[in-house]
Amino acid sequence: MSNHSGYKGKSLEFLEKHNLQVGNIVSVETDSTYSGILMPRYEYNDDKHIVLKLKSGYNIGLEIDKIKKIGIESSVNTKKETMVQPHVDPKLPKILLVSTGGTIASKIDYRTGGVTPALTAAELNATVPELSKIANIDTEVLFSEYSENLLPEHWKIIAEKINTHVKSEYRGIIIAHGTDTMQYTAAALSFSLSGIPIPIALVGSQRSSDRPSSDAALNLISAVRFLVECNTGGIYVVMHNSTSDDDVACHWGTRVRKNHTSKRNAFQTMGGSPAFIVKKDKIEKNPQFNVIKNDYIPKINFDTHVALVKYYPGLDPKILDHIISSGYKAIIFEGTGLGHIGKVMYEYVGKAKKKGLFLGMTSQCIDGMVRMTVYESGRDLLNLGMIPLGNMIPETALVKAMWALGNSKTIEDMEKIMKENIAMEFSD
């Protein structure tokens, strides 16, 4: 059976003509020579290219009109890998791994060239055999989405899934998640499951497990060690802490930001240090770490009538009119410096306040406190009804606003929730 998954039109003709199929290792001559696995294509792709996965792990699109020569180096390997169920040791604690998709949950299937979730217990065991010595891990696939496609409705499903297992046999839960929007999901879970008694670790990887520099295995092993040993509750993002393979950071779910597109240590705790560092031989707790002790009363609602407005010179203040007339109920501003926006905006800010919108101020500096009493600009905005949001990072403030709005009857209630420190979103 031939596999031309996703190819259409000219590119499909091209594959048929050369008797190629997805998963073949091919060598291609254009201006340069390339060798790699012929990859499948997707819905929005054109019919002018074929895609190869190079040995470096990167994919490359090659225009078929520019291909001078193409040949098979080795054909599709139809031999199934033997996968063994992990050994269950009844003395070890149980962990649940819930997959939502992303690089960490993917591996290149060398039989088909496709990306598939590698998440049955047997597959996980085959990929990271070390795990079975730390815990007995059950696996469950919730979605299989790149995280840029996850929406607040997915946050809700993830939170509900976790909530059903809070009083179960599991010592903790791993959420395998794409790194693109991991910080948004972490914030959403931190608020909606505030006070959760067991630890939840969002784990991703910046480089897929078929690449030599992959961080997938270390992040997973560290997350399982953390869940088993940490003896605390809460929502954490567990990712590489340095460029070496030495340690892995457990970041507060509300204070973490992806600050680099590709580095393995892209995630950073803003306005402080990570809650825990998982080292080779021990787990170090941040001495400033004090979980806010809330009762666990899950509130799993989000209302997306919240707009994030990043201020910049030249921003048309009429955007606020559009936001008001579109039915939004709250605006989170990413102001400049200590929490400012240009005075061209004031009239429109006043209008939004009059219409009853919640107006919160964060800083596009990302780090540091908003302080709106230092300069006239800040004081003017306070007088117009702007609420300063301390050192809450903008993305967390946005998610918190969606959550606060989803769990309030009035804007006054929402404002009260926004000012409360619920899940370490204010760090001083």
Add this chain to the structure above:
Amino acid sequence: MSNHSGYKGKSLEFLEKHNLQVGNIVSVETDSTYSGILMPRYEYNDDKHIVLKLKSGYNIGLEIDKIKKIGIESSVNTKKETMVQPHVDPKLPKILLVSTGGTIASKIDYRTGGVTPALTAAELNATVPELSKIANIDTEVLFSEYSENLLPEHWKIIAEKINTHVKSEYRGIIIAHGTDTMQYTAAALSFSLSGIPIPIALVGSQRSSDRPSSDAALNLISAVRFLVECNTGGIYVVMHNSTSDDDVACHWGTRVRKNHTSKRNAFQTMGGSPAFIVKKDKIEKNPQFNVIKNDYIPKINFDTHVALVKYYPGLDPKILDHIISSGYKAIIFEGTGLGHIGKVMYEYVGKAKKKGLFLGMTSQCIDGMVRMTVYESGRDLLNLGMIPLGNMIPETALVKAMWALGNSKTIEDMEKIMKENIAMEFSD
């Protein structure tokens, strides 16, 4: 003559009743006791508070209804400070200092309590006497605005002012500027004055010169030393490089970002090191520093029909319809990770492309390259006509788009300009 600048209604009555005026040093008892200078108030302020500038440099608003006791510690000092014109040494190079406002150009006038630009040559000499040993400095006030109020039309005026002095006796020019939007102005000047043969230093301060921790003097002295000694052209942001007073960084105008709301070393070069470091005894040049050698042909136009769209889960894709129908000609996306936005946006992205808008992708990670060929999401967006913008930081990409649009006849021309490395905006 009494001075109640900006006070009105109840707060004005309060001042009159207690025989107080702006500039008095007063002690106030509420729940605590405060001592400071009575400050003027501004247009949008209410009539329920008075404002004191404390010795710490911070201003505090005190509700008049909660004031138990208020008294004058010392009255308005009407004695004028004696200011001496700086000594002019004809052997020293000439520097022009153009002020646009901001903390660096302000000092508290202890006669009136007001914030005034301290920028006559005599005043500068009184504040930073060291300057007259390095250069003869002429001063000029262009605006007196907090930088959050500066708009693209101000960028134009600043660029034109600089351009009139390029072939003059000045070795270099300092632009005193608020720190809030300094990076936007620096990018605007970098593009519009690309190839400028003399050095331009944007200088600000994070803490005003009446505060003990002020960075104003060191930043100014370092900027003047840099302009006199650097022997190169271009646009730089010159600000503290560390929390100590040891060194000052000269950042590329297109690669600099304000990454902390209040630290003196808030500014950082993204994707590399600063171009120069001004140390106590020498100026160190970054060995990777290679100014792009463009001819100097100033192009001082900006078209603000550019929208910056930061993607987040829950963003209503219909915002793109609003942008299209409002007559925008370009959108700079702040995508997630390597340059992605959720697939809920695709239909609308396609519409925007069909309408002929320029669509450029940057990353909200701030650091690292956009790479849109690694995942399907990126490749889908490339197929829809999205242009990846390498490691250009989002704010620089926005400013460049306004400039490219202002200097292009067609969107095709603009796209060509956006892909060119004009002022180090692409660093690899």
